Amino acid sequence: MKKYNQIEDYLADLAPMQLEVVQIMRELLLDAAPGASEVISYNMPAIKQNGQVLVYFAATKSHLGFYPTAAPIVAFADRLQNYETSKGTIKIPYDRPLPVKLIRDIVAYRIGQAGGAKK
Template sequence: MLTTEKYANVAEYMAGLPEMQQNVAQIMRDLLADAAPDAKEVLSYNMPAIKQNGKVLVYFAATQKHLGFYPTPAPIVAFEAQLKDFQTSKGTIQIPYDQPLPVKLIREIVAFRVKEVSGE
């Protein structure tokens, strides 16, 4: 996170970002809304997230050097081969600002999470 400020909603979070981070975060926000049209946008752990069936699908957060994408641990394992070019940890994917967002991969991860929370 760029700040320790507590946000009331996603719009307030986005408005508080520096321009470059805001632009990348907005692309991610739009991508997630398109990838999971039945999901609801929420603020959780002071980060933008999308929620479906009462469960958070994914979170994201702007940091100084990268956009953090938090799809929970299972997709990190399931998509390990496709994530080899990214820094990852148990439930985190770091997407450097000097690289384009991996749109197809993000859509696949969101679809994976939709199935996971739907019990499919």
Template structure:
């Protein structure tokens, strides 16, 4: 497995169509949680808030993997049921439109959950 030093480098490794989708997800995350720390973890783009995981995503041959930890997937179980899933992961096929509204809702859910659990107490 190749080691990446940045999200830009990671995204550049893929074909143009996949790059566009990865960039769309990245933009959604950064628009919703601009304070999230962006890095590479487990070989893919990772975002942390308050030092804790927020979401991850990755490109594959036939899908985009999206990882919102088990809680993000559990909260949207019904909406995600049409997609192939694993524990804490969902696969969005490249031959279908990217469900940006759903991804946005999941990111917002994880953001609020992270802030409630790990946000600085006033």
């Protein structure tokens, strides 16, 4: 597996359809977490705030993987019933629109866990 150090390098290796979805997710996450920075962590794009990674995301062949850690999967279980999930993963199929409100709410939850908004 190729090792990524920069998000631009990660993006350059995506198929056009994957790139489109990942770019939308990237913009959504940065808008949902003002002041957050982008990083590569575990070889995936992620956003970090207050020294803590809030969420990760990655393109796969059949879906966009959204990795907000385990607690939001439990906290938002009722709103995630239409998605395949596991302990820290939400699989968002490419043939479905991104659940913008849900993603924003999960990011807000993670910001709260990370100690609030950057000052």
